[in-house]
Amino acid sequence: MSFCSIDPGARIGSNVRFGHGVRVYGNVEIGDDCQIGDFSVIGHPTVREGSSPLKLGAGANIRSHAVVYEGSEIGPYLETGHHVVIREGAVIGENLRLGNFSDIEGACQIGDFVRMHSYAHVGRGSRIGDFVWLFSLTTLMNDPLPPSHLADPVTIGDMATVCVNAQLMPGVKIGRGTMVAAGAVARGEIPAGVVISGPDGEIAGPIRFVMHMESRTRHPWHRHFADAYPERARSRIAALGAEIDAEAAAVAAL
Amino acid sequence: MSFCSIDPGARIGSNVRFGHGVRVYGNVEIGDDCQIGDFSVIGHPTVREGSSPLKLGAGANIRSHAVVYEGSEIGPYLETGHHVVIREGAVIGENLRLGNFSDIEGACQIGDFVRMHSYAHVGRGSRIGDFVWLFSLTTLMNDPLPPSHLADPVTIGDMATVCVNAQLMPGVKIGRGTMVAAGAVARGEIPAGVVISGPDGEIAGPIRFVMHMESRTRHPWHRHFADAYPERARSRIAALGAEIDAEAAAVAAL
């Protein structure tokens, strides 16, 4: 820790390590065992949400050049890449992982164990379930008549996967366990357990048909990828996965 | 202000506030009442434009981790998100607002009251009118035969709207009040007051047909969104909007 600026009003847990040149504003509660990377700004003031503090859960690893606003509640074990922005009013669950240059706009709700890759843009007011994946350059919009005062944010169900470059149009509701393919544009209400692809966001088929031929690996991902998560998440993955499988089977039967 | 590096050659107005760790180079004139965010770099040297200074108008609010080069003239009330880059040789009007991670390349002309969202990429030499909107991930190209020495920058008319993920191909001219829809690719000369959509950039219809059904809100946006601007902009919006409506009506009559 060198050349940092830590406001004496900030409440900081035990075993918190600060990198080089970090700035921590006063309206902040940082849990135990957090690590704050070089040149990060924690608790950035906002004009929007007033005075509620940033509550950052224990065990966070925030990499360099991050900006996290006051007025958000973030569960334990946040892990970020470099140069991320998290705005005010977010309510975020356990162990969110953000890629480099991710941009989480204000007032979002994000569940547990969500993973985002580089340049994910989560528009203001988005609602994201548990175990959701957003790959690079995915965009979650919210203005149905841009520019306007209207707001129609995106909703993404648990265990959904949104692939590279996908566009989620304002108001879209992505069903649980559904995959939006790379470059697809998703609109409207999309059922659970399907694959959406192309510029018209058409249903290409059920997620269980998606397979990698060479390795004979088959989706949904929770069948072959649960070991990528911490031990404590696995029983939830199994239970939630079974629930979603049943929901997807019911959709497919229609 | 702490751990800043302010070159004594920099000319700095009254009531300018610096964040933590800011660097200001010498070839800079900063107007009154500006706010420069943490870890920003103001007046970054360039090899291209030589010695003209960065002139930053009064009332700017530059958020953290910004980089603004020498050799640009920026009107009053600039407001930026975090991690923006503005290169040399830009001529920028009043109250530009930039989203996080915007990238304004060199020698651009940008009018008054322009708004950009996250990851907007404005290629070198682009010409942007007044009250233009560029949403997230819009790209303004300039090389018609990449890579080459040729340069054919983009021109965008007043009050045009470019939605998420749109690609403006080199040399495109977007008419006033026109909307480029999300994900569209725009080429060639595009008339005023229309909507362009899809990978071939086809004209989908006049902008006045674009409507949000639930709220019965109808474009063009200047009819229902002027209150999103500062008071001083409203009479200009009304006058310019009327002019563009007339131009669009003439186009539609063809």
Next chain:
Amino acid sequence: MSFCSIDPGARIGSNVRFGHGVRVYGNVEIGDDCQIGDFSVIGHPTVREGSSPLKLGAGANIRSHAVVYEGSEIGPYLETGHHVVIREGAVIGENLRLGNFSDIEGACQIGDFVRMHSYAHVGRGSRIGDFVWLFSLTTLMNDPLPPSHLADPVTIGDMATVCVNAQLMPGVKIGRGTMVAAGAVARGEIPAGVVISGPDGEIAGPIRFVMHMESRTRHPWHRHFADAYPERARSRIAALGAEIDAEAAAVAAL
């Protein structure tokens, strides 16, 4: 140099200039005549590759807010824009140029004289030849069944050009001298010296048909653009260009 944090274990060549607030970790070897921009982080620790140092070749110009990990070998004359990230395990040739906000994930191989523009995202394990161009917002993927443990990175041949917003799907092999047009999606094995376009990545024709009408400039680019490179690269461009022309002619003859 002010407010820097330079680990005494770092091995630093002669005539190395540090900007304001730079952090250099200990596991680093920096060549002569390098310039490290303000607020950059050099030799960022990684849990993945253990203890091999960052070897940064002579003459590098790393602009502000960069993050370069330990465990990579980077040839001479690296030049970066602002806010770039280069992860561990990369092997990079001479005179790589990176645009602002580029994101080079781990374990990539990148040849000599490669140029990338803003927001280029190079997925883990990508293999990129010499004189390759990646324009803004190009994405090189690597997971064929996201999310999964599978890895099928992208391979790009020498002198290939990947235009704005192109998506390179996992496992794609781009032939030498080939161009992927703006917004195209490339899959599978693509021959040398062709142009790929559209969402299905179809071959639009041989690269030598690509021409800028007004200026009568014609591809391949190595015929008219070699002077954009340093003198020392030109004979290699000529030799490699001739080789690729022959390969492309053989492809076209099929």
